[in-house]
Amino acid sequence: EVQLVESGGGLVEPGGSLRLSCAASGFTFSSYGMNWVRQAPGKGLEWVSAISSYTSYADSVKGRFTISRDNAKNSLYLQMNSLRAADTAVYYCARGKLDGMDLWGQGTTVTVSS
Amino acid sequence: QSVLTQPPSVSAAPGQKVTISCSGSSSNIGGNYLSWYQQLPGTAPKLLIYENNKRPSGIPDRFSGSKSGTSATLGITGLQTGDEADYYCAAWDNSLSAGVFGGGTKLTVL
Numbered sequence: 001e002v003q004l005v006e007s008g009g010g011l012v013e014p015g016g017s018l019r020l021s022c023a024a025s026g027f028t029f030s031s032y033g034m035n036w037v038r039q040a041p042g043k044g045l046e047w048v049s050a051i052s053s054y055t056s057y058a059d060s061v062k063g064r065f066t067i068s069r070d071n072a073k074n075s076l077y078l079q080m081n082s083l084r085a086a087d088t089a090v091y092y093c094a095r096g097k098l099d100g101m102d103l104w105g106q107g108t109t110v111t112v113s114s
Numbered sequence: 115q116s117v118l119t120q121p122p123s124v125s126a127a128p129g130q131k132v133t134i135s136c137s138g139s140s141s142n143i144g145g146n147y148l149s150w151y152q153q154l155p156g157t158a159p160k161l162l163i164y165e166n167n168k169r170p171s172g173i174p175d176r177f178s179g180s181k182s183g184t185s186a187t188l189g190i191t192g193l194q195t196g197d198e199a200d201y202y203c204a205a206w207d208n209s210l211s212a213g214v215f216g217g218g219t220k221l222t223v224l
């Protein structure tokens with residue numbers, strides 16, 4: 001089955017770190033660019049980061065978050081450091097580029113609170 | 115404040131047609147492809163339209179997309195109660211070197 005499954009979310013204190021994972025299956029993972037998109041409670045979608053032949057980040061996370069991938073493990077990662085309350089959100093991984101992200105995971109919830 | 119501007123809400127009766135606008139600039143919509151996503155309550159977003167006006171397999175032709183200059187429109191005909199959802203536009207922004215979403219539009223089928 002073609003799918004993306006996120007994991008690694010949880011409760012973390014402000015200033016803490018968390019590493020999200022996204023496991024891909026059913027397709028040739030290495031052939032696709034990948035993204036992280038988040039959604040704060042009751043808010044809209046916010047693009048966070050992408051990786052293809054290069055990496056890119058939203059200004060809100062630049063310098064704090066790092067996107068990476070392991071094609072041998074069909075996995076996408078998001079290392080999140082110096083977490084803030086404003087980073088509280090459901091984090092989705094999504095396949096493709098901004099002209100059409102055609103496969104999304106179910107999301108993993110990150111809560112930053114003391 | 116989102117880089118792409120959408121109306122917060124739209125509504126129409128079952129069977130009717132509705133359009134949702136998405137306004138941007140030359141650095142995003144004007145210079146790149148646009149995509150549209152549907153997010154039903156409590157679920158992950160789903161791709162509705164890619165590359166401005168193309169529908170993925172499985173998306174009914176009731177959904178259509180168009181783009182002109184720095185604006186785009188999502189059209190939905192034959193509205194059904196199951197279409198009640200939040201709809202988002204998205205594009206790459208060359209000036210920001212980042213992806214951008216619209217703020218989202220809540221569709222109510224009265």
